[in-house]
Amino acid sequence: MSLHEWFGDREVLLTGVTSEVGRILLEKVLRTFPELKVHAVLRSRFGYSKDDRVKKIFASPGYERLRQKDPNAISRVKALEGNILYEGLGLSKQDKATLRKVSVVLHAAGPHDYVLDFCQELPNLRAVAAASNLFRYRGQISETILNEKVPDVPLAIVRFPIIGPVCKEPMPGYVEILKGPTALMVGAGYAFGHSDCQAELIPADLAGNTLIAAAWERGLRSKSDKPSVYNATTIGCTWDDLIQQGYKWNQKFAYPTFSYRGMTLNAMLHWWVIFFIEWLPSVICDTVLSLFGAKQRIVAEHVRVRNALRSLESVASKPWSVERNHVNRLQKRLSPEDQETFPLVADIDVESYVLCAAAASRKYCVDETSIKIVRVFTRILLSLIFVALSYILLIFFKP
Template sequence: MLDALLEQIWILCLGTKVYTGSKTVMSGSAVLIRMVSIPEYYEGKNVLLTGATGFLGKVLLEKLLRSCPKVNSVYVLVRHKAGQTPQERIEEVLSSKLFDRLKDENPDFRQKIIAINSELTQPKLALSEEDNEVILDSTNIVFHCAATVRFNETLRDAVQLNVIATRQLILLAQQMKNLEVFVHVSTAYAYCNRKHIDEIVYPPPVDPKKLIDSLEWMDDGLVNDITPKLIGDRPNTYIYTKALAEYVVQQEGAKLNVAIVRPSIVGASWKEPYPGWIDNFNGPSGLFIAAGKGILRTMRASNSALADLVPVDVVINTSLAAAWYSGVNRPRNIMVYNCTTGSTNPFHWGEVEYHVISTFKRNPLEQAFRRPNVNLTSNHLLYQYWIAVSHKAPAFLYDIYLRMTGRSPRMMKAITRLHRAMMFLEYFTSNSWVWNTDNVTMLMNQLNPEDKKAKSLYLVLLRNIRYGFNTILVILIWRVFIARSQMARNIWYFVVSLCYKFLSYFRASSTMRY
């Protein structure tokens, strides 16, 4: 079921002609109406992208330029960092393997990328007058992917990066002369204090404007003291501020054509541009590698809790399709898409444990610390016992061995970092949620019958070519290597005669039909 869901969204974003948008084509005296495909919608458009140096942003940039090659320009807002200019940072992103396929298919893609120096948390995004004028005059579509994803970010910084920056971008979008759609990338866990989450924007835990005003006069000590009370039943400042940001988008962008995409736990790519591509070890990917290395041996999780993992390319394809749908159809209300997998193909953490360990046992990693084996437990005392026995004690002994052999100890540091990552994920590995995905299903259902039929015929053609090739190969092998006796020749002539009769019957049937 998951494969079917991902396959259809993947087809949507590869340019299959879908949806209710249309183009009018004059042909003599006839007027032909045909569906507008996603690449056609983006043709000639100018796109503004934030977060292009982040995980989601760089995948969106690659996918947009590769699948919609006639897009006019992509403005990427990037700030100076670590002595690098925005242009240098983007060039570093483009040098990664992620863009190798795009380089082969469209070597001139760099001409479409325009890096613009900007600071999202500053008034007017700290844009120069020239850049501001270009953006306001030219932008058609906005993708807001920038955010801090650190779970332990201070409340002040999280509000700055996730709420204030979003508000600044919305204010800029309100002034854009040709804006068609604003897409905000959020998280499916923004309202994780609810067990059932619909595709709507819920009331915020606090008025974002009042919180922003309060943070201006509070010192850091006071902010840190009140943070636990403010976030309440949400696990961290990231989740808390993403909920506030959604409300800001809804309220400040009331006059804009807005879509919100909410991915769950984003992992490596499913198909595009390469299966299994990822550029970091944050979140579950880092835990999987630690398990494969034999470093991670126990984890606090519920075997029955749903592991709502979604590939990064599915998130990006959904985002591109969401922008296209809103741009073509102009829905009256804000469109929210819960980009999750739990309701479509329930997959539990206990199953994740089994598949991860079995995979690494069949394909062991190089320089593994121990044989892969992980135990999941929701019992606090049992978890602490296994942490001491399976993690800390072996790491301590191994560091002693490293010291004795004249090398620097490193295992205890690695274990400490691992435990910190596990602590941030405990909330998500121990609980389950039910997300409504009606809007995502609606996107899939926009495939028209002709495209579905064309896709099926194409697959049948490929299947028949494969069957035909295999048949010819078998015949050649039989003729050259096997047909050495009279009995073999008799069998050969019988098979050929049977095939001839079958083809004659098929031809006669076809003639009678027409």
């Protein structure tokens, strides 16, 4: 049975819907399976109710394609007030009763202990696909259960490397929140790591596809079979490849920070560049803005980028030995139609990938006013440095 046929009109429980992968996953299953229904577990937060948060997701640019194809797709999503960190997911008895027809669970983010425990209460469950962090493990990372206790459920564990901007869907390079990989690709700051190591990064849309395909494969087998484990694929290039491609597009899609683009394993050099080339100019720029009564914004942007790049450090600072045979076999099990709709191992043009990510981050993550401020201040700063150097040369080489 093909993946399209197997999912059909099933009812799916989705967790982590507000995460990077969860948002992409929700859009993909609604757009691809027009009869499918989704129960999304999330909590009210930041003054938004659970329903408001779902509506906010549907109003985002990434859902434009779905809105055009199926304007009423949101009617197939039922938001449930809950928390995956609570026993029973913090769901009410009434909400639990609505989940009796759920046959697939897609757990897209966060710890999975309580989620897997709760899955044992679902009478019609056929498959659970749970996202996990690849970098929890050390040494050779095989595609087997590694010191993990799992309950008796039809489980597929998908271990992900770092999640990057999407490759193709819902639109090439789409990204709404600046995170480590995007900050590196657009040259927003200097990173710490080994640039010649393979970039342990997977586009968010391929991550979502892998969860969907893993659930399908597990659902075809007996419920009593052992859990399936998949170490998700990467984009097949080094960190330096991403940096070098970013150089090409930085002038057209500049990020509003003072930065020296690149990556190093030299801790002293890393600190020096951050302090003198990134942080100090940002402070001076904000000070000047403050003197003129304008809003200070560049230091905040610098901090945002540094926090994003910090998430890369433990991963990019060393090579990883990862077995990926299962995910390659899973790709081959898909029908030609399903392989086209749900690619798991993609032949990615790195140049196009970085270009699209840079363009998307410029459109959705950047304040244009900040870009203008950084450009003007950079010109002024370079002019002052040139004048100072010229003056010093005149003093030392005065005829």
